[in-house]
Amino acid sequence: MLKNILSIAAAAAFSMFAATAIAGAGETSEMNLGPVGPYEPILASVGKSRLLAYYEPDHGKCAVNAVMSAxxxxxxxxxxxxxxxxxxxxxxxxxxxxxxRIVFTCAPGAKAMTVLNRGEILTKSASTALY
Known part of the structure; x- marks a missing residue:
């Protein structure tokens, strides 16, 4: 029961954050490419779009939720x-x-999630900021 309540609370918080924070995505360049623990956000720019993702542990797997906004x-x-x-x-x-693209991976035991191609993302982000 507690797991269901936590999942619902996380989904609600995620939806509220996505509705407010991603709407102004063009105004910020904040990034967090991980590794992150459960329910912690990964934030990244993909071209002119913004990505917000988090995961919740699910029987040793990472149940990933990702929202891309443009x-x-x-x-x-x-x-x-x-x-x-x-x-x-x-x-x-x-x-x-x-x-x-952004490439995610799940750590053993669903202890963390991270972005693998962080160098590619950071390089593209830096070159986009120059224009």
Whole structure:
């Protein structure tokens, strides 16, 4: 029962954060590429989009929730949510439209989740900031 309450609370907090923080995603360049523990956010830029992801342990797996948001022409945020369960050591490629991607992996025992291609993301982020 406690696990269900924690899952619901985390999903509610995640949804509220996604609705408010991602809407202003173009205004911030804050990043956290991990490793993160359960319910801690991974924040990244993928091109002109922002990614917010977290995981919850699920019987030794990482149950990942990820939201990608991009500002539309009228200034509103359009978001897409993806959920996937990763076994320890498995990779999840979250691809953008312009050959941009973020690769997640789950640590043994679902103790942590991290972004594997952090050098690629940081390099693209730095080159985007120059323009």
């Amino acid at each position: 500002a539309s022409q009228d200034g509103n945020a359009e978001a897409t949510r993806v959920r996937v369960a990763l076994h320890p050591g498995e990779l999840f490629h979250f691809d953008g439209v312009r050959n941009e």
